[in-house]
Amino acid sequence: MTAPAVAIKGVGHVYPAKKKSPAREALKGVSFDVEAGEIFGVLGPNGGGKSTLFKILSTALKPTSGAAEIFGLDVLKDANSVRRRLGVVFQNPSLDVKLTVKENMEQQGRLYGVRGAELSRRIAEGLERYGLASRANDYAGALSGGQKRRVELAKSLLHKPDLILLDEPSTGLDPGARRDLWTHMKDLRAAQGSTILLTTHYMDEAENCSRLALLDEGRLAAQGTPAALKAEIGGDVIVIESADPAGLGARIKERFGVAPAQMDGVLRIERESGHAFIPQLVEAFPGAIRTVSLSKPTLEDVFMHRTGHRFWVKEEEEAA
Amino acid sequence: MNFALAVTSLWEREMKRFFRDRARVFGAIAPPVLFWFLIGSGLGPKVLQYYFSGTLVLIVLFTAVFATISIIDDRKEGFLQSVLVSPASRLAVVTGKVLGAATVGFVEGLFFLVFARAVGLPAGLADYLWAVLVLALCSLGLTGIGFCIAWSMESTQGFHAVMNLFLIPLWMLSGALFPAATAPIWLRWVMRINPVTYAVLGLQEALSPGRVGGAAFASLSACLIVLAGFSAAILAFSAWLAGTGNAA
Numbered sequence: 001m002t003a004p005a006v007a008i009k010g011v012g013h014v015y016p017a018k019k020k021s022p023a024r025e026a027l028k029g030v031s032f033d034v035e036a037g038e039i040f041g042v043l044g045p046n047g048g049g050k051s052t053l054f055k056i057l058s059t060a061l062k063p064t065s066g067a068a069e070i071f072g073l074d075v076l077k078d079a080n081s082v083r084r085r086l087g088v089v090f091q092n093p094s095l096d097v098k099l100t101v102k103e104n105m106e107q108q109g110r111l112y113g114v115r116g117a118e119l120s121r122r123i124a125e126g127l128e129r130y131g132l133a134s135r136a137n138d139y140a141g142a143l144s145g146g147q148k149r150r151v152e153l154a155k156s157l158l159h160k161p162d163l164i165l166l167d168e169p170s171t172g173l174d175p176g177a178r179r180d181l182w183t184h185m186k187d188l189r190a191a192q193g194s195t196i197l198l199t200t201h202y203m204d205e206a207e208n209c210s211r212l213a214l215l216d217e218g219r220l221a222a223q224g225t226p227a228a229l230k231a232e233i234g235g236d237v238i239v240i241e242s243a244d245p246a247g248l249g250a251r252i253k254e255r256f257g258v259a260p261a262q263m264d265g266v267l268r269i270e271r272e273s274g275h276a277f278i279p280q281l282v283e284a285f286p287g288a289i290r291t292v293s294l295s296k297p298t299l300e301d302v303f304m305h306r307t308g309h310r311f312w313v314k315e316e317e318e319a320a
Numbered sequence: 321m322n323f324a325l326a327v328t329s330l331w332e333r334e335m336k337r338f339f340r341d342r343a344r345v346f347g348a349i350a351p352p353v354l355f356w357f358l359i360g361s362g363l364g365p366k367v368l369q370y371y372f373s374g375t376l377v378l379i380v381l382f383t384a385v386f387a388t389i390s391i392i393d394d395r396k397e398g399f400l401q402s403v404l405v406s407p408a409s410r411l412a413v414v415t416g417k418v419l420g421a422a423t424v425g426f427v428e429g430l431f432f433l434v435f436a437r438a439v440g441l442p443a444g445l446a447d448y449l450w451a452v453l454v455l456a457l458c459s460l461g462l463t464g465i466g467f468c469i470a471w472s473m474e475s476t477q478g479f480h481a482v483m484n485l486f487l488i489p490l491w492m493l494s495g496a497l498f499p500a501a502t503a504p505i506w507l508r509w510v511m512r513i514n515p516v517t518y519a520v521l522g523l524q525e526a527l528s529p530g531r532v533g534g535a536a537f538a539s540l541s542a543c544l545i546v547l548a549g550f551s552a553a554i555l556a557f558s559a560w561l562a563g564t565g566n567a568a
Binding site: 058059083084086088094096097098099103106108112113115 | 322325326328329330333336337340341397398399401402403404405406407408409
């Protein structure tokens with residue numbers, strides 16, 4: 001049996017204390033596997049540990065506990081062999097804005113041992129595929145955000161990596177550029193059997209992945225295919241707005257035997273046949289319900305179900 | 321060999337970045353030459369000659385050290401991160417960067433070295449060749465110092481503070497402005513352990529042997545040995561520094 005593309009076991013990372021900030025445990029024993037050929041998404045709010053995990057997988061950061069393997073190779077002990085098989089696209093642009101697009105790609109290719117005619121051929125091919133051929137001799141600094149991301153992707157593929165790591169690839173891209181990026185990623189997987197691991201905080205992007213790991217506060221909150229994760233909630237999600245959510249919640253529990261979860265002034269009920277339950281609710285508490293909505297569970301619902309809090313709430317608290 | 325490929329590639333990047341930026345090409349050479357001209361003109365032709373070698377070292381210091389500051393930007397802009405997760409060894413990364421920055425300093429130094437005869441220094445062809453060798457080693461060593469400082473710095477502002485508090489005094493106490501022979505004893509000792517001293521003295525010995533002002537405390541060959549040893553040590557230290565810790 002071949003080793004999985006990624007296998008992490010109990011990976012943890014503690015950032016050491018600095019002058020002004022105490023030590024911070026960004027990852028707390030996360031384990032999961034990624035099979036070859038998957039488009040695997042690591043979904044979580046900012047500060048959930050995604051970037052730390054990404055850095056560990058890309059060999060930029062050493063885990064302080066646990067082990068991470070890429071194709072059976074340990075990221076610490078076999079860092080060099082791991083690096084050869086990885087194509088890494090960081091969230092921060094890694095392009096040298098003072099070099100041309102082509103020079104940037106030459107630079108990258110050579111660091112991975114690709115040279116000469118072979119390098120020129122692959123660069124031409126990559127530029128062509130990502131619609132950058134006409135910009136080859138422009139300075140990287142003159143490109144748009146979407147174009148830069150495409151150069152990043154194209155250059156990370158020059159050495160034909162088996163596993164492509166992308167950190168928040170859609171952040172800062174307009175919807176058109178995001179769609180393009182996904183088309184490219186799916187092509188890569190179909191044409192070359194590449195494995196792709198990406199981090200994201202966009203729900204719609206996560207929906208496109210073949211499998212997901214949900215990270216929250218440095219822990220693995222859930223993992224599975226988007227469909228399986230949502231199926232776990234079962235049925236529908238009903239959200240009720242009310243002037244007195246606490247009081248209404250208690251009355252609903254008393255009357256129907258279901259306890260609504262209260263979050264940020266709204267009540268949430270997860271149950272089968274929501275469409276049939278809503279009329280009963282509205283009939284039972286006339287005037288107490290301001291609005292009521294019915295939806296199929298989303299990944300956001302899965303996140304709330306598993307963690308007990310909303311996806312974005314932490315960042316808002318931090319900002320406040 | 322992939323090591324050489326990575327080194328030449330990173331070296332080439334430094335060349336392109338430097339020589340495409342005219343402000344940097346002139347910015348590094350103009351201030352030292354201006355200082356030299358103003359001080360030398362005011363104090364007479366002898367000083368103009370004496371101060372020539374020190375100016376040469378100052379040009380290298382300004383150029384090479386400023387070229388290493390770009391590591392701080394490389395780190396901020398994400399370029400460095402992508403290099404550090406590539407299979408290129410840390411030694412190749414350091415070597416490429418340091419050789420690149422050193423070459424830039426060396427080339428700028430050469431521009432000025434050409435004028436040695438014009439200011440009346442009695443340099444023949446062989447003397448010039450020795451001076452070129454000193455210049456090359458001096459570029460490597462100073463770049464190495466710059467690299468070690470820049471590697472752990474988070475901002476370029478911090479680097480400028482170090483430049484003013486550490487590197488400029490290092491240059492001032494190198495015999496660039498006054499010879500060791502006329503300095504008080506304690507200062508003489510500081511000058512002796514200062515590696516920059518051997519660059520300035522080496523150039524003085526190569527370009528105007530015996531005219532340094534008092535007997536030189538080290539011969540040209542001694543200077544070359546010290547410079548070569550120092551360059552090798554600082555490069556090894558740089559590679560060690562880059563090899564420790566995390567890329568992010």
